[in-house]
Each structure stands twice: as structure tokens, then as C-alpha cells.
Amino acid sequence: MSCKTVCKIRVRYGETDQMGYVYYGNYALYLEQARTDWLRKMGHTYKSLESENVLLPVTQLSINYHAPGHYDDLLEIETTLIQKPAVKIEFSYTIYNQENKRLVTAQTTLAFVDKKTGKIRQAPDYLLESIDKNMKS
């Protein structure tokens, strides 16, 4: 594994809108699931980060919609770590449908925040070590 992962998500009916497309705001849920999956493949869970008082609020989101997603599509989301994190962690994403058509490209920035103080903090060491290990392999 490099620092790029792939995860699959099936589009729910309730995630479409009356245009017959995936509603533009619902991609945020898919991106969240994709970076959670990335973290899990790095050997961690976002849940355990939180239980160690590390919050990861999103500070920046940008999405380009190239083609519409549809109900029951089996989306494939590529998630790539842009650079080694310091106080922030940045991902880029590309979403394809089952016919390998590119639907969406996106980018997010999340900040490491200390749950107790509410202040920005460094990424935890164990996360940086996992990233180092995966970047080498």
C-alpha cells in the first residue's frame, strides 16, 4: 500500500434528488467515509483518535462535479494523502462510477484539534509513523 487507498460506496435512494442525480452535498458523506477508510487501512480509526482527544474538523472543502452520480451506482473513491501532515492533513479524492467514468474530484483540509483545549495541535506521532512506513513500502 502507498498513501493512496480505494473504497467502494453504493449510492442510496435517499442520496439522490429530483434531478435524478446524487445531491451535490451528499458527496461530503462519501469523502468522509473514504478518508475514514484510508485511516483504517493505515492501522488507525478516527474513533480511537477522538477517544485520545484528537478532533479532526474539516477546515476546507472543494469539489468539482464533472458528471452526475446516480442511484445504485457503485462508486469507487480514490483517496490520496497530499503531503505529510503537520497541524493539518490534506486529501485529494477522485470518484469514479462502475463504468470507470470520472464523476467528481475533490480536496479537503482537516485540522488536528485538542479536544480539551480546543487548540490546534500537531498530528499524533503514531499517525506520522504509520504514514512513513506506508510511504516506504
Added chain:
Amino acid sequence: MSCKTVCKIRVRYGETDQMGYVYYGNYALYLEQARTDWLRKMGHTYKSLESENVLLPVTQLSINYHAPGHYDDLLEIETTLIQKPAVKIEFSYTIYNQENKRLVTAQTTLAFVDKKTGKIRQAPDYLLESIDKNMKS
């Protein structure tokens, strides 16, 4: 005011699905907004309840869908307290559209829970007093 209130909600595009109807699960958000509004008209906010360590999780929901809601509909929701609350509070709801067509009837039960102990508790006295006062007037 009696213990029945009316609140208006405009349907968002993202709340419809590809059938062109309001997605059946999204009515839960409308019911939440309606009972929050009921509470506000009784002189309280759910936010202040929580800050006094009273949680109100939903324990029972039932909805009958009589006719579909559509994008941009200006829904009118009637919220009625079924009986004076003890450890639970029960509401019934009727949702009409702008042409006074009945779309949905629903019922919810919420439990009063102590945030610190996680245990069921009695409804706060100040809430019961407001209800008494409104029932008389």
C-alpha cells in the same frame, strides 16, 4: 395558545429524491423542527434543556404517508402534545402542504434522560408548569 402549535417549513431540493418526492426519512427532520418550535412557544428551548443535563432521545416513531411532498412546498406542521408528560413526552403531528392537502400524520415518543447518569428521569418541573399554564389558557 393551547398545547397545539403550527410551524411552517419550506422543502429543500436536497430533501427530495429521484421519485420527485420528499424522501420518506427526511420527515424526521421536519418533526424535530416542529417539536422544537412547540417547546419554544411553551417558553423553553431544547438547547437549554440539554444545558441542564436533560436529554430527549426519540424512543418511538411512526409515520403514515398519505400523499407525497414536493420541492419548494411550504409545509404546515401541526404539533399536538398527546398527554401531560411524566418520564416520556408524546406528540402527534399532521403535515399539510400549501393547498391544505394532508400529506403525513405521525407520532413520536421521547424519553427524559439524565445526561450524567444516562437514566430515565421525570420531566422537569418548569416544563410541566408551562404545560399546565398553556392548557388552562
Added chain:
Amino acid sequence: MSCKTVCKIRVRYGETDQMGYVYYGNYALYLEQARTDWLRKMGHTYKSLESENVLLPVTQLSINYHAPGHYDDLLEIETTLIQKPAVKIEFSYTIYNQENKRLVTAQTTLAFVDKKTGKIRQAPDYLLESIDKNMKS
């Protein structure tokens, strides 16, 4: 296979609320995914039903919340067909978390509607045949 299926769903962060629980309305999405999965295991897709002008709007939903779901829970949803469908199809559901704790029991009724006329219609024969075949096996 009988007419009972099991599907697994991972809870997203965006599906929780500030109580730290899965928001009560979001179970509607899980139930939708569960019955879509049921249909797929019967050899059909809801997408293909729609493309043959059969709509399946929900007419009745009831949910009992026994215990809260949490972020990152891997839910297991048992979906059971209550009886052979005619103009309506009824399912019951039980949702467990990864520790086999029962969180939710629910029931839905959906109506078979002709997309062109908007009228109630019988369940398609090919669906009834699949159900017969699976009930026998």
C-alpha cells in the same frame, strides 16, 4: 436463503448528532439500503423495477429505538418479508451492533405504483415468482 436477509452498514460520522448517537431519522436510510439488498438477493434491483415503471413509495414506517447506535458501529440489519406481497410489500427489520446488541426494530409498508398512471398496481409477477422460489428453498 429464506425470505430473510442480513446486510451490514458502517455508521458515518455525519449520521450522528450532538448527543453522540445515530440521528433517529437516519435509520430510514439504513432500512432503505437493507430492503434494496434484500431485493438484490432475490435476483432483482429496485433500479430495474423503476426502469419498468414500477415505483415503490413508502406508505408506513414505524421504528422502536431500544438502544443508541454510535459512530463507526458496524450495524447488522436483518430484513424479513412479512407476507407475500399483493399491492403492498411489508418488511420487518432488526438492527444489531457489532456486539450483537439489539438497537432498533422497525417495520415498513411500500406500495406498488404504476409510474405512468400514478395508480396502485399488483406486484410484478417476476418478483412474486422469486419470492415463491426462495420461500420453498
Added chain:
Amino acid sequence: MSCKTVCKIRVRYGETDQMGYVYYGNYALYLEQARTDWLRKMGHTYKSLESENVLLPVTQLSINYHAPGHYDDLLEIETTLIQKPAVKIEFSYTIYNQENKRLVTAQTTLAFVDKKTGKIRQAPDYLLESIDKNMKS
């Protein structure tokens, strides 16, 4: 009125997440409501656009999250038309809470699409005329 409008939105409980903040993806719904409101104040509805076969899918979204929104916040959203539309329409948004704290800045691009052909088209003349009229006044 200029080509800037202000609309107010109350945050629902189901729109928060377990961090106690408005979930980052839910702002997309608020932006949608804000530009629908903008259009209504210009004398049009998005619903009527659709009924005249003009679709307006979002092609680009970017959001900066400066401070978290909370449950029951009464958000104020300023919506500004960036320039006179041709085949696309661009808005910028600033979201404040009730204490006039700036929470979010955002930008969206939407494309005018012919519903029948699926092709990009020019903005309808009646919309351009309303914009001209409002820019002058």
C-alpha cells in the same frame, strides 16, 4: 435590493454531528436554500425554472470553515451574485451566527442545462432582465 440577499436558517438537531458542530456537508443544504431565496427575491423560483426545462446542477463548490456552527443557531446567509450569468451562474456566500460571528465563506458555480437535450445553454432572458433591473435599483 442589489444582487445581494440575506436569508435566515435555524440549525436542526439532525444537522449536527457528535463533535457538537454542524456537519460540514450540511452547509450545502443551507447554500441551496440561500440561492433559492436569492432567486425568489429576484422574482423567480427554481421550481418554475425546472418546469420550463432549465436545470441548474452545481458544477463547483468550495467552502472555508472559519468557526463551527451549533444546534439552534439562527444563521444569517449573505448571498452575492459574482457576475452577470452566461451559461453559468456564480454565487459567493458568507454565513454568520446570531452573534455576528463569521462561520463560513463559500462559492458555488451552477450550469444552465436544457432538461430535454442535457446540453449546456444560456441563462434565460427573463432571469437576465431581472438581474439588470436589480443591479440598477
